[in-house]
Amino acid sequence: MTGQRRLELAWADYKDSNCLRVCGWTVAELRELGDLPGAELSRRLAILPSELVKAGAQMQALQPLAGRFEIDRDAIYFIPRFPFLEGTSYSLLIESGPGDSGINNVEALTIQLPARSSPPTTRVVAIYPSAHELPVNQLKLYVHFSSPMSEGWAARAVHMRRADNDEPLEDVFLNMEPELWDRERRRLTLLLDPGRIKRGLAPNQEAGYPLIEGVPVVVIIDAAFRDAAGQVLQTGAERRYNVVPPLRVRVDPKDWQYHCPTVGSRDPLTVEFDRPLDHALLEHSLWVNDAAGVPLDGRGSIGTGERYWRFEPQLPWEEGRYVLIVDPRLEDLAGNSVIRVFDRDLMREEDAPADARQVAIDFTCVVSTPAQPL
Amino acid sequence: MTTVDISKYGLEVGTPAIKSVGPLAFGPEGILFVADNLGATIFAIDVDDSDSVSEPRPLDVDNIDTRLAAYLGCSREDVFIRDMAVHPSSQNVYLSVMRGSGSSAMPVLIKIGADGTLSEVTLEDVPFSQTAIENAPAQDDERLDTRLVQGNREGEVRERDGVRYRVARDRLRTATVTDMAYVDGLLLVAGASNEEFSSTLRRIPFPFDGNTLTNSLEIFHVSHGKYETASPIRTFVPYGGNASVLASYTCTPVVHFSLKDLKSETQIKGRTVAELGAGNTPIDMVSYMRDGQEYLLVSNARHPLMKIACKDIDQQESLTQPQEPVGVPRQTLPHKGVGHMANLNGSYVLMMEQDDEGNASLRSYNISTL
Numbered sequence: 086m087t088g089q090r091r092l093e094l095a096w097a098d099y100k101d102s103n104c105l106r107v108c109g110w111t112v113a114e115l116r117e118l119g120d121l122p123g124a125e126l127s128r129r130l131a132i133l134p135s136e137l138v139k140a141g142a143q144m145q146a147l148q149p150l151a152g153r154f155e156i157d158r159d160a161i162y163f164i165p166r167f168p169f170l171e172g173t174s175y176s177l178l179i180e181s182g183p184g185d186s187g188i189n190n191v192e193a194l195t196i197q198l199p200a201r202s203s204p205p206t207t208r209v210v211a212i213y214p215s216a217h218e219l220p221v222n223q224l225k226l227y228v229h230f231s232s233p234m235s236e237g238w239a240a241r242a243v244h245m246r247r248a249d250n251d252e253p254l255e256d257v258f259l260n261m262e263p264e265l266w267d268r269e270r271r272r273l274t275l276l277l278d279p280g281r282i283k284r285g286l287a288p289n290q291e292a293g294y295p296l297i298e299g300v301p302v303v304v305i306i307d308a309a310f311r312d313a314a315g316q317v318l319q320t321g322a323e324r325r326y327n328v329v330p331p332l333r334v335r336v337d338p339k340d341w342q343y344h345c346p347t348v349g350s351r352d353p354l355t356v357e358f359d360r361p362l363d364h365a366l367l368e369h370s371l372w373v374n375d376a377a378g379v380p381l382d383g384r385g386s387i388g389t390g391e392r393y394w395r396f397e398p399q400l401p402w403e404e405g406r407y408v409l410i411v412d413p414r415l416e417d418l419a420g421n422s423v424i425r426v427f428d429r430d431l432m433r434e435e436d437a438p439a440d441a442r443q444v445a446i447d448f449t450c451v452v453s454t455p456a457q458p459l
Numbered sequence: 460m461t462t463v464d465i466s467k468y469g470l471e472v473g474t475p476a477i478k479s480v481g482p483l484a485f486g487p488e489g490i491l492f493v494a495d496n497l498g499a500t501i502f503a504i505d506v507d508d509s510d511s512v513s514e515p516r517p518l519d520v521d522n523i524d525t526r527l528a529a530y531l532g533c534s535r536e537d538v539f540i541r542d543m544a545v546h547p548s549s550q551n552v553y554l555s556v557m558r559g560s561g562s563s564a565m566p567v568l569i570k571i572g573a574d575g576t577l578s579e580v581t582l583e584d585v586p587f588s589q590t591a592i593e594n595a596p597a598q599d600d601e602r603l604d605t606r607l608v609q610g611n612r613e614g615e616v617r618e619r620d621g622v623r624y625r626v627a628r629d630r631l632r633t634a635t636v637t638d639m640a641y642v643d644g645l646l647l648v649a650g651a652s653n654e655e656f657s658s659t660l661r662r663i664p665f666p667f668d669g670n671t672l673t674n675s676l677e678i679f680h681v682s683h684g685k686y687e688t689a690s691p692i693r694t695f696v697p698y699g700g701n702a703s704v705l706a707s708y709t710c711t712p713v714v715h716f717s718l719k720d721l722k723s724e725t726q727i728k729g730r731t732v733a734e735l736g737a738g739n740t741p742i743d744m745v746s747y748m749r750d751g752q753e754y755l756l757v758s759n760a761r762h763p764l765m766k767i768a769c770k771d772i773d774q775q776e777s778l779t780q781p782q783e784p785v786g787v788p789r790q791t792l793p794h795k796g797v798g799h800m801a802n803l804n805g806s807y808v809l810m811m812e813q814d815d816e817g818n819a820s821l822r823s824y825n826i827s828t829l
Contacts, residue, residue: 132532133529134528134529134532134533134534136534137525137528137529137535147525147526147529148526148529148530148576148577149529149530150529150530150531150532151530151531151532151579152532165532166579167531167532167533167558167565167567168563168565169532170532170533170537170559170563173532173533173534175532224656225656233561233562234561235560235564236560236564237539259709259740260740260760261651261709263481263496263541263635263636263637264635265635265651265652265653266635266653268499270497272653274653274654276656276709279656279690279709279710280709280710280711282710283710286710286711286712286734287711287734287735287736288710288711288736288739291736311560312561313561313562314561315560315561315562315563363654365653365654366654366655414654414657416655416656420656422655427656
């Protein structure tokens with residue numbers, strides 16, 4: 086098969102997929118190859134990612150790219166089972182039968198699928214908590230992106246540094262595989278190593294808390310974090326926090342302040358927490374029912390620093406009882422929930438786990454006194 | 460074509476819409492469970508593998524990651540091996556592999572034959588069934604797996620006693636499956652939530668019937684008599700004729716609990732039998748029998764491969780006081796860079812090993828050497 090001919094590789098749309106077309110065969114070659122059964126044809130022709138061709142030569146049994154060859158008029162097409170990847174070079178290896186020397190000749194042709202280049206469009210929208218302070222036993226961070234993201238970058242592209250001397254803080258985050266994403270792959274949940282947070286566990290005793298009380302830190306998201314299209318971010322992002330004493334008390338809605346709206350208005354009900362709460366859980370852990378237990382139409386929103394929650398009803402408030410419903414799974418920044426303290430001290434009876442059912446807080450709206458006519 | 464009675468297991472022929480592949484486990488008659496974390500679904504697939512085995516054989520495949528890259532037409536960096544399982548009768552090895560990342564990522568199930576040949580497990584027109592893995596509700600939560608919503612943008616309107624309200628499936632919280640095992644009609648699924656810090660072991664009856672029993676596990680840790688209830692299970696293994704489970708948590712304690720104690724809607728107290736230490740992450744566990752004794756291997760991100768005798772677990776008191784060494788006696792094995800493991804026909808333990816250059820290879824070790 087080494088006669089007078091010049092083979093050429095080209096990308097081609099063939100049978101509704103992006104295929105490789107090999108043309109330049111002699112008529113005799115095409116006839117010979119066309120007569121071969123499929124398995125034999127696959128032994129004579131193979132596609133490999135070019136970077137593996139060298140390894141393939143060393144590894145006798147390296148299986149080539151899955152797919153099939155088809156002969157169509159004067160060309161041979163390779164229809165891959167898995168689509169060719171942009172920016173990747175592929176090589177066609179052609180093995181001819183043993184020549185005069187008795188050794189099979191292998192010919193290689195290489196082609197690259199060009200990478201499309203477009204400017205990065207994805208950015209970090211928010212990093213939560215949005216408060217300026219983290220308890221030293223902070224459990225979670227959330228990073229929100231403007232577009233769906235690739236998995237596999239969290240361990241590489243998210244870091245924490247001391248803000249005072251710029252030294253990196255090592256092993257702060259739990260190396261979570263699989264990574265924790267929301268359904269749309271826009272929000273990444275990062276856990277600080279819980280073994281280092283829980284008192285008495287070996288990691289806590291050996292390595293201490295991931296954070297250091299009194300030492301401010303900066304959370305850094307590298308621009309290298311890839312979005313779902315494989316693109317880097319427009320720019321990196323960072324957020325600075327002061328680190329304050331640990332937080333180890335159950336979340337108790339009785340400790341919150343309730344700013345009740347006025348009957349007849351559509352002013353918001355404002356709930357002021359005694360501490361910042363978990364942003365993601367706040368999104369759906371609170372709601373308002375009327376006295377009959379029917380949820381009101383309206384809009385809930387989270388206030389600055391996750392210290393507030395407001396509810397604006399679609400219809401004006403009426404006289405009578407309303408109920409704020411609290412999902413007991415609601416947590417604060419250190420993973421303490423309405424039910425439990427994150428690492429409970431058995432000796433503290435007040436930290437005993439609470440009833441896991443939802444909490445209902447009654448409130449009534451303020452009846453405004455009409456101004457008396459003079 | 461199928462080798463199982465598909466009506467017995469509620470399977471229907473079709474093409475499962477798998478968005479991603481993660482943890483694997485084999486169920487009855489070689490039905491393969493595949494966790495799809497992106498699609499929040501677990502699939503049960505008849506892989507129609509009727510290869511017969513005459514005698515136990517080892518499987519060794521050098522540079523499995525490079526071989527996969529060649530077969531999948533990508534660079535080695537674009538090969539993500541998520542899990543490994545051994546077919547109970549054919550002894551073929553199955554890998555869940557993600558090829559590429561982001562929107563171009565493709566889920567692939569790979570079968571490795573006796574001679575090391577790779578083939579793709581076809582997912583077109585196969586008998587399968589599926590179940591959703593929405594995040595579990597809180598205990599006694601009357602809303603079950605739906606939630607009431609406010610406003611008029613989401614959910615569907617329902618009416619009860621003349622009162623209209625909106626209900627939505629709880630979509631915000633997702634459960635990420637970290638490990639699975641099939642035991643006596645139940646698929647046990649360990650997962651982590653992307654919001655609350657919870658320890659949820661789901662028990663999903665198979666054939667899937669739409670009901671998910673949920674257990675929230677309460678466990679002791681070695682912490683001066685301290686006590687806590689929640690940490691996601693990273694990896695676990697049933698042993699002792701499926702009477703017991705050994706589980707390892709993201710915060711590294713190794714905990715034993717009895718399967719008999721697993722009852723729906725209850726908390727159970729696991730017994731901490733060991734701690735793995737700082738900076739470590741457990742990766743996988745496997746059980747095997749040697750000389751009439753059952754042993755477990757635990758592979759770790761930073762610590763060496765660890766061997767534990769099951770009888771020592773049963774004799775280990777709950778760790779409630781600080782003590783050195785911490786917990787059940789364990790032996791360190793010399794195998795380096797071990798990640799996923801599987802029991803290969805009772806004669807070998809198959810290990811995915813990574814060398815210092817990051818090359819992954821499959822190696823079989825005769826249990827008489829372990």
